[in-house]
Amino acid sequence: MELHFTKMHGAGNDFIVIDGIHQDLSNMSRAQWRYLADRQFGIGADQILLIEKPTRPDAEFKYRIINHDGSEVEQCGNGSRCFVRFVREKNLTDKKQISVEVAHTLLVLSEKDHGLVEVNMGAPVLDLPLIPFHPSGLESRVTADTINYLLPTKEGSFWVTPVSMGNPHAVQIVDALDKAPVLLTGPLIEHHPSFPARVNAGFMQIIDRNTIHLRVFERGSGETLSCGTGACAAVVAGILQGVLDSPVSVHTKGGELLIEWQYANDGKNASVMMTGPAETVFEGKISVPDL
The missing domain is CATH 3.10.310.10 (Diaminopimelate Epimerase; Chain A, domain 1)
Structure with missing residues (x-):
């Protein structure tokens, strides 16, 4: 399978960002995700961000977060900023404030000047x-x-x-x-x-x-x-x-x-508000082996 991707980072926390709206990734295995994140044999990244269509009416997008080891997690602050830059640069939206579904919550993200992105991370969970x-x-x-x-x-x-x-x-x-x-x-x-x-x-x-x-x-x-x-x-x-x-x-x-x-x-x-950078490093395509 040939996969198009964008390599990005937020304050050095690096990501492979993938448009899963226009590419079918439903059959990707955990081993294949690990292959992509591997810094010797794949692209290399701390985590993978997979952009998808939302499942709730108050969100414009959904994204999933896949770790370097292929496991999936609920949230990623630096990744959320990269998400904003990605959907804006790919012309998937012309909005500067975007609502996005992540796991079981909704984030509101705002593109600011000078390459900065502000994220409303919601209230901390202390229970x-x-x-x-x-x-x-x-x-x-x-x-x-x-x-x-x-x-x-x-x-x-x-x-x-x-x-x-x-x-x-x-x-x-x-x-x-x-x-x-x-x-x-x-x-x-x-x-x-x-x-x-x-x-x-x-x-x-x-x-x-x-x-x-x-x-x-x-x-x-x-x-x-x-x-x-x-x-x-x-x-x-x-x-x-x-x-x-x-x-x-x-x-x-x-x-x-x-x-x-x-x-x-x-x-x-x-709510906790986070502001920081998000940058595109390079774009490319890779052939993903059956694993």
């Missing part, structure tokens, strides 16, 4: 069963307006704040991000039994009340240069712990994101 997170047997402590939990692993125990931004995150504060054992402990946190759907492990260093540095070990993809939902989750966790104030500049290896969450004014139901 533990919905994250999902099962804290039974874990030590806990209250910090300002949230509860942190101590995750035991074979490499030590870590205080984390569980947050979902459409996908689950476990955020921890570290003193020095460049010395944090992200690659060692990230997989242990990702597969911790307290997170039955696995979890993205966030490592946050606080620079000041409006600035953080962040690394994220993403479930199914490993550490990425940037993670949009991870940036949102980290800011939510920091604000709930009383150590950050909105807006927050999030510095990742791949670039900078601006996260706003008006918790002080509107409480936990306030």
Whole structure:
């Protein structure tokens, strides 16, 4: 099968973006998705974004998010910005504000000036069963307006704040991000039994009340240069712990994101707003083998 694609990135978090409206991909296997994402034998990407027709009347598009390992996830902040640039550049819409269906929710995305895209990520999910997170047997402590939990692993125990931004995150504060054992402990946190759907492990260093540095070990993809939902989750966790104030500049290896969450004014139901770049790298076509 010959497949047309676009390679894009949002702050270094890279994607293969595919028009599934005008190409039939209904028979793609998990092995074929892994082949496309493979950096040695395929195109190479952290994740694949598959654009489809919506299934709900209030959405103009739908997109699915497929990890480097072929698994599918619910949400991707950096990918949502790339989606906007893709449908605009491909003339699939002439609107600058777009409603898109992702998993079981609706996102409102807006193209801004200078290549930036703003995404209304909705309110964070803090109800533990919905994250999902099962804290039974874990030590806990209250910090300002949230509860942190101590995750035991074979490499030590870590205080984390569980947050979902459409996908689950476990955020921890570290003193020095460049010395944090992200690659060692990230997989242990990702597969911790307290997170039955696995979890993205966030490592946050606080620079000041409006600035953080962040690394994220993403479930199914490993550490990425940037993670949009991870940036949102980290800011939510920091604000709930009383150590950050909105807006927050999030510095990742791949670039900078601006996260706003008006918790002080509107409480936990306030939407998280994310603004950041989205760029096209190249376009091409590839023959996908039967796998």
